[in-house]
Amino acid sequence: MNLKNRNFITLLDFTPEEINHLINLSARLKKEKQEGKSHKHLSDKNVVLLFQKDSTRTRCAFEVGALDLGMGVTYLGPNGSQMNKKESVKDTARVLGRMYDGIEFRGYKQADVEALGEHAGVPVWNGLTDVYHPTQILADFLTIKEVFGHLKGIRFTYVGDSRNNMGNSLMIGAAKLGLHFTGVAPKELWPESSLINKCLEISKETGATITFTDDKMLGTKDVDVIYTDVWVSMGEPKEVWNSRLELLSPYQVDMEMMKNANEKAIFMHCLPAFHGIDTEVGTQIASEYGTLYPKVSKGELEVTDEVIESAQSVVFQEAENRMHTIKAVMLATLSDSYE
Secondary structure (H helix, E strand, O other): OOOOOOOEOOHHHOOHHHHHHHHHHHHHHHHHHHOOOOOOOOOOOEEEEEEOOOOOHHHHHHHHHHHHOOOEEEEEOOOOOOEOOOEOHHHHHHHHHHHOOEEEEEOOOHHHHHHHHHHOOOOEEEEEOOOOOHHHHHHHHHHHHHHHOOOOOOEEEEEOOOOOHHHHHHHHHHHHHOOEEEEEOOHHHOOOHHHHHHHHHHHHHHOOEEEEEOOHHHHHOOOOEEEEOOOOOOOOOOOHHHHHHHHHHHHOEOHHHHHHOOOOOEEEEOOOOOEOOOOHHHHHHHHHHOOOOHHHOOOEOOEOHHHHOOOOEOHHHHHHHHHHHHHHHHHHHHOOOOO
């Protein structure tokens, strides 16, 4: 399968066979790294990482992945380029595309990564936008496959703000690969109906199911995977916290919810997670809102500390897999030979 010169902007652009190919390639690269086998297939390439939003996992995964493949890496942080300030996205794409063999973008607008992909002339990879987070989904699905041995038929529940980039992308990934996806959230936080309908159409070909409910116990009953994400994304104003806590505090993932799932169920989170007062944000939320919303009084927001530290939690295995799956995306889109 040849994916050379393809952009990786949304999983909607890829067939189930192509997505499975990337997951399998990720597993192979992970095994090679664990065995100490060098795979510097791209030693003549250079890539640039264009970040409007800071990140731990995305930056480290792209940097280490690129270095493992033998590439040179340039990191441009939130203040590292003139894009959208003194220079248009289109012009930035045409400049960087003449200097680099691939461009990663992590930022706010989906339109920006799409413009980069249209005008750069080299592969562009979406490290996160406000609409999609496709590299994370590859890591998530590699992790599920490592745990259960398969993806098709897995009962997968996403709890929380289902209309954000993670809710959107997980639903698309599930539809493409035949998982049974349930979104558990207040109805106000369900994805756009147009995207739900698109995923329902995809599901007709793959055997997936797509459902939504505001009943957390119904939506998590006997499922294989419970997944959640932060309630307020980077860049959203402080003013949204109160309304988001009011809507979502009843949906905090706790051990009661985990016990409602399959006895072998796993817990997943793309991180960072707020599960205590050992972060500035956790401390602030506990202080300002703990009296009004007792569930967050210990700085535990979308998930309790008991859950994330439990044996059912695979969040750090999942975080490691960001590196292996991102490496697979870069290798597959920059080379037609992986030997």
